[in-house]
Amino acid sequence: MDTFIFIFLAVLTIGSGLGMVLNRNTVNSALFLVLNMVSIAGIYLLLQAQFLALIQILVYAGAIMVLFLFVIMLLNLDDERSLFSKVRAKYISAFFLGVVTLSLILYSLEGVADLLPEISPEMETAGTVEALGDVLYTDYLFAFEMTAILLTAAVVGALMIAQYKKSNNGASE
Amino acid sequence: MIEIDWYLALSAVLFTIGLVGVLIRRNAIVIFMCVELMLNAVNLTLISFSSYHGDVTGQILVFFSLAVAAAEAVIGLAIILAIFRNNLSVDITKVNLLRW
Numbered sequence: 285m286d287t288f289i290f291i292f293l294a295v296l297t298i299g300s301g302l303g304m305v306l307n308r309n310t311v312n313s314a315l316f317l318v319l320n321m322v323s324i325a326g327i328y329l330l331l332q333a334q335f336l337a338l339i340q341i342l343v344y345a346g347a348i349m350v351l352f353l354f355v356i357m358l359l360n361l362d363d364e365r366s367l368f369s370k371v372r373a374k375y376i377s378a379f380f381l382g383v384v385t386l387s388l389i390l391y392s393l394e395g396v397a398d399l400l401p402e403i404s405p406e407m408e409t410a411g412t413v414e415a416l417g418d419v420l421y422t423d424y425l426f427a428f429e430m431t432a433i434l435l436t437a438a439v440v441g442a443l444m445i446a447q448y449k450k451s452n453n454g455a456s457e
Numbered sequence: 458m459i460e461i462d463w464y465l466a467l468s469a470v471l472f473t474i475g476l477v478g479v480l481i482r483r484n485a486i487v488i489f490m491c492v493e494l495m496l497n498a499v500n501l502t503l504i505s506f507s508s509y510h511g512d513v514t515g516q517i518l519v520f521f522s523l524a525v526a527a528a529e530a531v532i533g534l535a536i537i538l539a540i541f542r543n544n545l546s547v548d549i550t551k552v553n554l555l556r557w
Contacts, residue, residue, distance in 0.1 A: 286458060286459060287459055290459050290463065294463075294467050297467065297471065298467070298470055298471065298474070301471055301474040301475070301494055302474060304478070304487075304490060304491075304494070305474055305475075305477065305478035305481070305482065305487075305491065310484060310486055310487060313487050313490060314486075314490065317490050317493065317494065320494065320497075321497070324497055324500075324501060327464070327467070327501065328501075328504055330459075331464070331504055331505055331508040332508055333504050333507070333508060333516055335516070336504060336516055336519055336520070336523075339520070339523060340523075343523055343527060344493075344497070344523070344526075347527065348493070348526070348527060348530045351530060351531070351534060352486065352489075352490065352530070352534070355486065355534045355537065355538065356486055358538075359486075359538075359541050359547065361484070361486075361547065374480075374481070375481055377480075378477055378480035378481045379477065381476070381477075381480065382473050382474075382476055382477035382480075385472075385473050385476055386469060386470065386473040389469040389472070389473075390466060390469055393462065393465055393466065393469070397462065400460075400461050400462065400465075400509075401461060401506070401509040401510050402509070403458050403509055404509060404510055404511030405511065406511030406512075407508050407509065407511050409511075410507065410508060410511050410512065410513050410516070411504075411507075411508060411513075411516060415513050416513055416516055416517065416520070418513075419513050419514065419517055420517055420520065424517055427521060431521060431524045434524065434525070434528055435524060435527065435528055437528075438527075438528035438529075438531050438532055439531060441532055441535070442531045442532055442534075442535035443535075445532070445535040445536055445538075445539050446534075446535035446538045446539060448542075
């Protein structure tokens, strides 16, 4: 049963990833990415990481993708006319590089196949909110607080970059 | 249960899709979404190792990487908005102020 669910989710993930890259409409690309995030959350559930599956849907498919869609619709972009334009060499070399990267990763995976871990008996309990919170609020408390500062700094920085400066652009716009 | 190899192979395929997307697309927002896809592929690797070892530390790392991804998305989209305001386009071939 697990195998069928995994194959279904893997096909959904790869298909929506390809759909995102190959779609000319930016809004459709973003919606394909939402589908991709949700199916990756399903794979996290298969791996018994319940908390991170929840966070994946809330943060990625919820917050970040809403931000993306908001910006796309704010900018009101046209579709790209043709995905594969005149410059052929760029696409051929990109495809070649992709094949090389994939085969390199899979080859190195094959090389360490004996060292990969088997299923551990603690897998059931490792991904629960309780287990994560236990470690997060004791061993990694300082890093957790730093994350809060990082997010605050990011919001302030984004405001500084994106705000409309009337004094500079008032004459030209 | 499924062997861990399949999760790692899926993650490799997703990473490659993101990489090729970054290389072939010209729309800055789509390039940004491809970077998010690559981040997700690496998160999948971390979670599969963490689950198969029964060790929660890998999932903590994914938690922090999610926070960094959120911060990165906010800053990146602000930069894209600023570029759009100057160029009226998010086509990266038209952003050539610093190009030699």
